Amino acid sequence: MSTPETAERDAFPPQALHDYAFLADGERGALVGPRGEIAWLCAPRWHSGAVLSTLIGGSGLYAVTPRGRFVPGGHYEEGSLIWRSRWVTEDGIVECREALVFPGERGRLVLLRRVRATEGPARVRVLLHPLAEYGTQRLRDARRDDDGAWTARVGDLHLRWTGGGDASLSEVGSTGGQFTLDLTLDAGQWHDLVLELSEFPLWDAPPPIPSTEWSRTERAWKEAVPGLDDTVAARDARQAYAVLRGMTSADGGMVAAATTSLPERSEEGRNYDYRYAWIRDQCYAGQAVAAAGQHPMLDEAVRFVGARLHEDGPKLKPVYTVDGGPVPDQRTLELLGYPGGFDRIGNHVNRQFQLDVFGEALLLFAAAARHDRLDRDGRRAAEIAVAAIAARWNEPDAGIWELGDRAWTHSRLICAAGLRRIADAAPDPARRSEWTELADTILAHTTAHALHPDGHWQRAPDDAGLDAALLLPPVRGLLPADDPRTRATLRAHTEYLTRDHYAYRFRHDERPLEEAEGAFLLCGFVTALAEHHQGREVEAHRWFERNRDACGAAGLYSEEYDIAQRQLRGNLPQAFVHALMLDTAATLARTPGIPT
Secondary structure (H helix, E strand, O other), X not given: OOOHHHHHHHHOOOOOHHHOEEEEOOOOEEEEOOOOEEEEEEOOOOOOOEEEOHHHOOOOEEEEEEOOOEEEEEEEOOOOOOEEEEEEEOOOEEEEEEEEOXXXXXXXXXXXXXXXXXXXOEEEEXXXXXXXXXXXXXXXXXXXXXXXXXXXXXXXXXXXXXXXXXXXXXXXXXXXXXXXXXXXXXXXXXXXXXXXXXXXXXXXXXXXXXXXXXXXXXXXXXXXXXXXXXXXXXXXXXXXXXXXXXXXXXXXOEOOOOOEOOOOOOOOOOOOEOOOEEHHHHHHHHHHHHHHXXXXXXXXXXXXHHHHHHHHHHHOOOEEOOOOOXXXXXXXXXXXOOOOOOOOEOOHHHHOOOOHHHHHXXXXXXXXXXXXXXXXXHHHHHHHHHHHHHHHOOOOEOOOOOOOOEOOHHHHHHHHHHHHHHHXXXXXXXXXXXXXXXXXXXXXXXXXXXXXXXXXXXXXXXXXXXXXXXXXXXXXXXXXXXXXXHHHHHHHHHHHOEEOOEEOOOOOOOOOHHHHOOEEHHHHHHHHHXXXXXXOHHHHXXXXXXXXXXXXXXXXXXXEEEOOOOEEEOOOOOHHHHHHHHHHHHHOOOOOOOOO
C-alpha cells in the first residue's frame, strides 16, 4: 500500500548532486533540489537527526513546486546563501526566494520561503511532511491557531509553520501528518512561508515577521562576506567565503560538509558522515581567509582549534562536533541510501591519530600571527602543538587521507612546515631556535627515509608511490621553490597523477586513475598553488580555472569530480574544497614568493 513516504520518494527522487543548492545559517544546513524540494535538513544542529531526509532514502520533505510542466533554474544572491529557485512554466515565471535566517540560533531554525509570480500567473503546490530522526518520529499534537499558524511536535522538536493556514493536514498517525497547500498567484503577487523548528516551546514568542527576517538576513550576509576584490575570480571567491561562513557555527567549529552518506564512488562503500568539524579542514579554511585578508573566520578557526588543543593536547582528535564534543562511532541506519551508496552516521576517524593536524594547527596560528591576530591563548595552543609534535612525530599515523597507520611522509613534512612558520612568531630567540631545530630534524629524517631514488617525495618509507598531498608542504613554507625535491615532486605528480588538468590523490591500483576514484578537487587547487610557487603563472591559472569550473549549477563543490560524466561525487558542499578555491584565488593575485 502506498504511503506519503513512498509517494514522496516517487515524486521527488534524488537528483544528481550538480542540481542542488545549499542553505545554511551556521548551525545547520539544507539542500534544495530543482523541483523546490528540501531533501535534507538536520535539526536543531548539523549532526542532529534529519527532519527531512529523502536525499538518502529516508522520509520527510518540504517542497514548493509549480503545477504543470516547467524548466528549473536558480541562483544565489551574490555573497550570500540566499537562493532563488526559478521555474519557467507554460504560463510564466515563478520564483521561490529561500534562506535560513542568518545568523542562526543554536536551538532554533527559521526557514524563509517567499513564492512569487514573477511573470504571468502561478499555480504552486506546497507539501510539508516533517519526520524527525531520519523519518522514524512523526508529527503529533498538530493544531491550527486562531492566527492561521500551524503548531505541532515532531520528535523532540517544536514546530510552527506560518503562511500555511489554508493547508490541509492528512490524518496524523502511522502514515499521515502531511500538510498540503495549493497557491494561485497573479503576476507580481507573492506569498510568504515561515517554518520554525526549535528545541524549546514557541508559544510564548510571536511568529517571525517575514519582511523583518528577510531584511535581517540580507544585512547579516552583507556584513559577513567581504568584497575580496583583490582576488582572482572575485565573485566566486565571495561565494566560496559565504559557503564557509554558512558552515561555521557560533562555537567556531566548521562542518566538513552538510550531508552524510553521499557516495564518492558508486557501490564502493566509500560514503561517510561529514557533519562534523575536522581540525585539518578548519585550518585550511582559516589559512584561506588569512590569505584573503584578516577576517572574523580566521579568529573563529584559531579559537576553535586552540580550544581543542588546550583540552586534549597531544591526544588531539582529528574531528569533533561543531561545539567541540566527541563524534559518535560510525553506524548505519535502515534507509535506502542515496543511489549507489548506503546510509552511515558517526565517523570511525574519531579513534584515529592524525599527526598532520598538529602541523596544520601551527600553520593556522602562524597565519594569524602574521595578521597580529594570535592572542595569549592562541600562542599557548601553538606551544602545545609544538610539544605534541616533539613527542609524537615518529609515531605511525592515519595521515591526511585517513588510511592505515604508517609513517606518512606528508604528515611529517607538514609538521616541519608548521614548525618553521610558527618559529617566525616565537616569543624569544631560544624557542625560535628550538622549533627550527625540530623542523630540521624531522626534515632530515624524512629525507633519509622517504625520498625516492628519482628525487621526489614518496608516500612513506615503505611506499614508493606518489601522493598529491606532498605538494603542499613546500607551498606552506617548508622548502623553497628551487629545491630539487620540490621540483621533482611537482614534475612527477603532474606526469603520473593528473589528467587534463585534473588531479588525483594517489594510485589505488593498476587501473586508470579515473576508474579508481574521481578527480580530487582539493588536489587540483593545490597543484595550482604549487605551479604558482614555481612562478609558472599561466599554468597555475590553467589549473585554477579547470578546477574552479568543476562545480554544480549553484557553484557548489563536492569532494570529487567524475570527469567522464561531469558529475559531483561525495558529500555536499565540501568545505575544504571551497577553502582551497578561496586560498588559490587570493594567492594567484599576488606575486609568487610573497607569504600570506
